[in-house]
Amino acid sequence: MPDRSADLVFTNGRIYTLDRKRPWASAVAVKGGRIVAVGEAADVSGLTGASTRVVDLKGAMMMPGIVDVHAHLMMGGQAELFELRFPPTASFETLIAHVGEAAVKAPEGSWIIGGQWGSDLLPKLNRLEALAALDRVSQGRPVMLRDDTYHNRWVNSQALALAGLSASSPDPEKGSIGRDAGAGALTGMMIESAAGIVERTIAQSGHYTQEMDRAAMARSIATLNSYGVTAFLDAAAMQPILAALKGLDDRGELTAWSVSAMPAVEPSFMFGIAGDELIALREQYRGAHAKPDFVKIFLDGVPGARTAAFHEPYTKDPVLGCCFHGSTIVTVPELIRWVGKCEKLGLGVKIHCAGDAAVSQALDAIDVVRSFNGPTKLKHHIAHASYIAPTDIARFAELGVVADLSPFLWYPTSFLEGHKQTMGEARALRFWPNRDLLAAGALLAGGSDWPVMPNPDPWDGIEGLVTRRNPSGAFPGASLWPEQAIDVATALEIFTINSARAIGLADTVGSIEIGKSADLIVLDRNVLETPAEDLADTKVLTTYFEGRVVYERA
Amino acid sequence: MSAPEPSNDAKIPVTILTGFLGSGKTTVLNRLLRKPSLAGAAVIVNEFGAVGLDHLLIEASEEQFTLLDNGCVCCTVRGDLVATLKELDRRSEAGETPPLNRVIIETTGLADPAPILHTLMAEAELMARFRIGGIVTTVDAVNGAATLERHVEATKQVAVADRLLVTKTDLVSDDALNALLHRLDHLAPTVEQTVARNGEIELDLLASLPADAAAAVTRIATRLEAVAHHDHHCGPNCQHDHRHDAHHGIQSFSFVIDKPVEWDAFARWLDYVAALRGEDLLRFKGLVHVADEPERPLVLHGVQHVFHPPARLDRWPSADRRTRLVFIVRDIERETIARTLVKFASIDADSIASPVLAAA
Numbered sequence: 067m068p069d070r071s072a073d074l075v076f077t078n079g080r081i082y083t084l085d086r087k088r089p090w091a092s093a094v095a096v097k098g099g100r101i102v103a104v105g106e107a108a109d110v111s112g113l114t115g116a117s118t119r120v121v122d123l124k125g126a127m128m129m130p131g132i133v134d135v136h137a138h139l140m141m142g143g144q145a146e147l148f149e150l151r152f153p154p155t156a157s158f159e160t161l162i163a164h165v166g167e168a169a170v171k172a173p174e175g176s177w178i179i180g181g182q183w184g185s186d187l188l189p190k191l192n193r194l195e196a197l198a199a200l201d202r203v204s205q206g207r208p209v210m211l212r213d214d215t216y217h218n219r220w221v222n223s224q225a226l227a228l229a230g231l232s233a234s235s236p237d238p239e240k241g242s243i244g245r246d247a248g249a250g251a252l253t254g255m256m257i258e259s260a261a262g263i264v265e266r267t268i269a270q271s272g273h274y275t276q277e278m279d280r281a282a283m284a285r286s287i288a289t290l291n292s293y294g295v296t297a298f299l300d301a302a303a304m305q306p307i308l309a310a311l312k313g314l315d316d317r318g319e320l321t322a323w324s325v326s327a328m329p330a331v332e333p334s335f336m337f338g339i340a341g342d343e344l345i346a347l348r349e350q351y352r353g354a355h356a357k358p359d360f361v362k363i364f365l366d367g368v369p370g371a372r373t374a375a376f377h378e379p380y381t382k383d384p385v386l387g388c389c390f391h392g393s394t395i396v397t398v399p400e401l402i403r404w405v406g407k408c409e410k411l412g413l414g415v416k417i418h419c420a421g422d423a424a425v426s427q428a429l430d431a432i433d434v435v436r437s438f439n440g441p442t443k444l445k446h447h448i449a450h451a452s453y454i455a456p457t458d459i460a461r462f463a464e465l466g467v468v469a470d471l472s473p474f475l476w477y478p479t480s481f482l483e484g485h486k487q488t489m490g491e492a493r494a495l496r497f498w499p500n501r502d503l504l505a506a507g508a509l510l511a512g513g514s515d516w517p518v519m520p521n522p523d524p525w526d527g528i529e530g531l532v533t534r535r536n537p538s539g540a541f542p543g544a545s546l547w548p549e550q551a552i553d554v555a556t557a558l559e560i561f562t563i564n565s566a567r568a569i570g571l572a573d574t575v576g577s578i579e580i581g582k583s584a585d586l587i588v589l590d591r592n593v594l595e596t597p598a599e600d601l602a603d604t605k606v607l608t609t610y611f612e613g614r615v616v617y618e619r620a
Numbered sequence: 621m622s623a624p625e626p627s628n629d630a631k632i633p634v635t636i637l638t639g640f641l642g643s644g645k646t647t648v649l650n651r652l653l654r655k656p657s658l659a660g661a662a663v664i665v666n667e668f669g670a671v672g673l674d675h676l677l678i679e680a681s682e683e684q685f686t687l688l689d690n691g692c693v694c695c696t697v698r699g700d701l702v703a704t705l706k707e708l709d710r711r712s713e714a715g716e717t718p719p720l721n722r723v724i725i726e727t728t729g730l731a732d733p734a735p736i737l738h739t740l741m742a743e744a745e746l747m748a749r750f751r752i753g754g755i756v757t758t759v760d761a762v763n764g765a766a767t768l769e770r771h772v773e774a775t776k777q778v779a780v781a782d783r784l785l786v787t788k789t790d791l792v793s794d795d796a797l798n799a800l801l802h803r804l805d806h807l808a809p810t811v812e813q814t815v816a817r818n819g820e821i822e823l824d825l826l827a828s829l830p831a832d833a834a835a836a837v838t839r840i841a842t843r844l845e846a847v848a849h850h851d852h853h854c855g856p857n858c859q860h861d862h863r864h865d866a867h868h869g870i871q872s873f874s875f876v877i878d879k880p881v882e883w884d885a886f887a888r889w890l891d892y893v894a895a896l897r898g899e900d901l902l903r904f905k906g907l908v909h910v911a912d913e914p915e916r917p918l919v920l921h922g923v924q925h926v927f928h929p930p931a932r933l934d935r936w937p938s939a940d941r942r943t944r945l946v947f948i949v950r951d952i953e954r955e956t957i958a959r960t961l962v963k964f965a966s967i968d969a970d971s972i973a974s975p976v977l978a979a980a
Contacts, residue, residue: 399895406896434892437960438952 071115079123099612131296131585133565136513143282150180166203181212315353327360374421472513633753641729889965898925
């Protein structure tokens with residue numbers, strides 16, 4: 067007779083299942099990484115055998131693992147493990163001293179990569195004297211330092227030589243190479259797309275080995291696990307990311323379900339093959355927990371830089387004039403072609419839309435595809451569903467489009483202050499109509515956009531969804547469009563079962579139900595009874611992925 | 621869609637002769653080239669395979685003859701086709717060859733004619749000198765039905781034809797021939813069929829191809845009405861084989877729109893169709909009554925995702941001023957086209973009809 071006993075049984079819990087048919091339970095049993103029973107003590111007692119590990123939750127709240135619908139995992143891990151770190155407030159002298167220390171320790175010929183210098187330093191760094199100072203401490207190693215906007219790089223002479231750059235090199239399109247005003251010699255400053263020249267040189271040099279990529283990815287996932295995240299969508303998965311996820315999965319070292327969105331076009335901040343070439347490789351990177359099932363398309367930029375596409379113009383600008391609306395990078399027919407192609411391949415599309423005109427265009431394109439192709443089980447995402455024309459709200463539900471709520475900016479922040487300057491206060495404040503979307507029946511899914519936001523802590527986002535006030539206490543007394551606040555239970559759905567549906571894993575994750583993956587988190591409080599302004603203080607005590615402990619709070 | 625350009629019928633017609641392996645293309649070509657009226661024609665043969673056996677059979681002077689050795693005509697030899705056509709034009713202009721008045725491209729049996737059409741429609745320099753002079757597809761009466769059943773390429777060749785030429789008819793019974801003709805009728809209802817009796821071919825084949833774009837659409841429109849009558853006679857309990865799957869999902873249908881069309885909206889809809897279903901839009905033709913210029917209809921021609929710049933006619937070719945659209949598609953339902961025309965091309969649902977209803 068086969069052994070029916072569970073591997074793991076939880077008892078005495080306040081277990082919030084996110085299953086609307088049975089919202090609460092006190093016991094859960096797990097076998098082979100899957101949930102085999104949910105209920106009360108009597109429901110699991112028969113499954114408790116000699117080898118069963120029994121965990122007494124002692125009244126603690128347990129819920130399913132968080133599903134992050136939008137994160138960028140590799141960069142954070144790489145920076146933490148392999149790069150020189152200094153704060154954007156570091157002075158020029160401090161920055162040079164940091165490079166000097168790193169260069170002494172670095173093996174000969176290896177790159178020194180670091181960040182992030184404050185962009186206010188740019189004029190000072192963009193001079194031959196500064197380059198000479200950097201070269202003096204570099205020990206002949208190539209050096210590349212990123213700025214705090216992630217748009218620009220400052221590199222030394224060795225790096226320029228390896229990238230094949232000289233005074234006669236032309237500026238790339240949409241970028242420039244810093245030059246001395248007199249002689250025209252290069253200063254090492256690489257503005258916008260010029261940054262890619264050096265980044266690609268590094269990517270092609272083999273500086274980051276597959277082992278390093280896996281370690282960086284594992285570090286990032288460990289960070290997610292510490293906040294209770296057990297499934298995520300990597301929102302710009304280049305080949306090294308796909309390879310690292312698959313490599314970890316094959317080794318049994320992947321501690322979260324991963325869904326990847328492969329960029330249709332090489333993004334401005336990551337380098338390597340993209341589009342059809344990358345998509346063609348997807349099956350070789352598929353694993354039991356690694357699912358390259360999405361394509362990422364950037365439709366516009368960001369409001370603060372006036373690169374997002376809006377229906378109404380930005381405020382008057384000395385360069386752009388009175389009536390600049392921003393523009394989309396991809397036309398509607400091109401977007402239609404991409405969505406159509408992805409649907410044929412069985413891939414969802416995540417479309418970055420920061421402005422309301424970009425949102426309209428994305429919805430228009432999906433409307434065309436739906437009109438020709440009929441219904442689909444695939445989910446397409448509009449990221450970041452934040453500025454939305456009132457007439458578009460209902461279209462999310464009508465077209466089955468997921469509102470990707472990321473990053474956590476639905477409360478007063480410095481970003482919002484920037485938006486007020488570019489859009490005017492009244493329009494800037496009509497940011498994140500979450501309640502309207504919900505009322506219209508849209509599927510709302512929660513994401514962090516980490517490391518665009520400094521940490522992926524979902525509890526910060528959940529508090530903000532409920533209070534519309536900044537959880538850190540910044541901007542005291544100020545709230546952002548408080549009529550759009552939603553309740554905690556809904557916020558929890560958004561970060562679990564809704565995101566699971568959005569990434570195509572609703573049968574596997576997102577709630578505590580029999581048959582689903584035993585991705586469970588134990589919290590330090592019952593978040594449904596916690597005052598709203600304390601939700602962000604919630605700590606995850608233990609994170610289980612497929613019934614294994616992958617994080618335990620010290 | 622770009623703005624309409626004036627039509628230019630002084631261009632050299634390029635006729636594509638296609639048809640499946642062994643369907644008699646080379647015989648047809650041989651006979652055609654004996655005609656005095658084709659003295660100024662150049663022939664381009666696209667060989668399949670390493671040895672150009674077929675071309676040895678062609679009785680044509682060397683000056684008239686250019687061989688593409690790259691196998692199938694497809695995107696990879698498009699450049700060669702461009703170069704060949706330009707060279708033919710240059711030599712004719714320089715007086716090195718007799719004046720060029722027609723080009724015939726004989727494709728391989730497996731060829732998809734679409735890339736050749738794309739070459740003629742998308743290459744600006746060629747568009748200034750040449751025009752599409754129609755697609756003639758040979759179908760052999762003995763093997764035709766089986767070939768159509770087995771090979772999607774053969775079905776496509778028939779579906780996109782302007783003219784079908786049924787060969788080897790003396791080798792089959794009348795019943796078998798009629799069954800084939802009927803099948804072709806359903807696969808390509810807007811295409812005229814010519815039956816070669818007793819090995820003889822109607823040698824006015826090329827002359828009978830439409831001389832210009834308006835004539836082509838008029839011809840199709842006329843043909844559509846004939847088809848409509850045919851369907852009408854067929855009746856609701858028609859026992860004929862109307863299965864689409866018998867044709868690899870390829871089917872043709874048409875619309876008549878009796879209200880003026882807003883061009884911007886219609887062009888946007890065309891962009892959408894080309895973007896999303898271009899691959900399956902094997903051929904599209906239209907004569908469009910545009911709201912802002914009702915006296916001068918637009919002629920449209922698309923092959924997959926490539927659209928010929930719309931040509932503006934000086935006047936309507938007949939008293940019928942309704943917009944007429946003809947689609948040859950793979951796996952696109954008529955209803956989908958109708959629904960999206962209403963939704964995205966601002967066309968009133970009540971104004972769309974099939975020719976069947978229009979003829980009634």
